[in-house]
Amino acid sequence: MNHGSGHDPVEPPAGYVFQPYRGHEDHHAMAAVRLSCLERDRIDAHSVVEGLPTAAEIAESSAQLVDPSDNQVLVVHRGDVVGYTTVRWWRERDGTWLYRHRGYLLPDHRGRGVGSAMLRWVESRIHQLVGQQGTAQAAVFGANATTTEEDATALLLGSGYQRVFSVIELELADLGRLPKPGKQLPAGIILGSVGPSDYHAAWKTVVDSYADSASVPQWTFQDFLAEADATCWRAAWRGEHMVGVALSSIRRHDRTVGEVEELSVQAHWRRLGLGRALLLEGLRSLREQGAVSARLFTGSANPHRSYDLYESMGFQRRNEYVRYRKALHG
Numbered sequence: 001m002n003h004g005s006g007h008d009p010v011e012p013p014a015g016y017v018f019q020p021y022r023g024h025e026d027h028h029a030m031a032a033v034r035l036s037c038l039e040r041d042r043i044d045a046h047s048v049v050e051g052l053p054t055a056a057e058i059a060e061s062s063a064q065l066v067d068p069s070d071n072q073v074l075v076v077h078r079g080d081v082v083g084y085t086t087v088r089w090w091r092e093r094d095g096t097w098l099y100r101h102r103g104y105l106l107p108d109h110r111g112r113g114v115g116s117a118m119l120r121w122v123e124s125r126i127h128q129l130v131g132q133q134g135t136a137q138a139a140v141f142g143a144n145a146t147t148t149e150e151d152a153t154a155l156l157l158g159s160g161y162q163r164v165f166s167v168i169e170l171e172l173a174d175l176g177r178l179p180k181p182g183k184q185l186p187a188g189i190i191l192g193s194v195g196p197s198d199y200h201a202a203w204k205t206v207v208d209s210y211a212d213s214a215s216v217p218q219w220t221f222q223d224f225l226a227e228a229d230a231t232c233w234r235a236a237w238r239g240e241h242m243v244g245v246a247l248s249s250i251r252r253h254d255r256t257v258g259e260v261e262e263l264s265v266q267a268h269w270r271r272l273g274l275g276r277a278l279l280l281e282g283l284r285s286l287r288e289q290g291a292v293s294a295r296l297f298t299g300s301a302n303p304h305r306s307y308d309l310y311e312s313m314g315f316q317r318r319n320e321y322v323r324y325r326k327a328l329h330g
Helices: 024-041 055-063 114-133 150-158 196-209 221-226 274-288 306-312
Strands: 016-020 072-077 080-091 097-105 139-146 162-172 189-193 234-238 241-250 257-265 293-299 316-327
Touching (some): 024 055, 024 072, 072 114, 114 139, 234 274, 293 306
Parallel strands (some): 097 139
Antiparallel strands (some): 016 072, 072 080, 080 097, 189 234, 234 241
């Protein structure tokens, strides 16, 4: 099979076949591919950025794809699935359309030109999508790889991709030993839980914190509501005005792990101890819900020095996830 729009058909090396994603019957084979890549690529199985998914989690992720049988392809060798690759896309805050692909290939099948063929396939598919959607003036290729995925990194760099930024994941391994509170909060600041009537304020607080970040997907209030679970959310108020929020949750497939998904404080309330206080309250709420450890991630070039805050709270670095991009033409 191939997808092209004025591009030559993409074929894998001899002995390999590109097979369209078929649904439920593929999920266990795809999970097996990820498991078999674990040691070679030194993957953190418990990562909240990109860990080791179960077949059920792959099913959920595939269901979120647009036209999954067109935008996810499996690599088959002698009847066995040995790899797969996926295309997703979204519009970022600055108007860029990012077409991001992510591929996985069993270590024993690397170095045979299969990875390069997978890359050509997704790029051809993206060219077709861009043509259909009329986004050529604002579209770019995007790809992810951890710093430990040496083979994928070499392939991307050798194919013209450039590192744009990275995401650092950190872990607080023991929620039973939380740090002490920091300095006293400013007068009039109250910390508390978040109710449905506060959802819009919480969403806006987070969105506003990304005002200067171009490479962030658009996040509508409807998107926010679709996944809202305020059990472990905490906010800071000055009177009736929300000035900061910590959005935390328990991982659905491993309820011993909590995730701090967002920690945002309004610009004129930063450097006053609100971030630390909100984070601590969020971690306590995760512990109350049964979490043993907590994870979070932040941009390596975060302008608000959140990395320093997390380390001061006892979080330790686990891995770095690099975001690569390449122009569609040139």
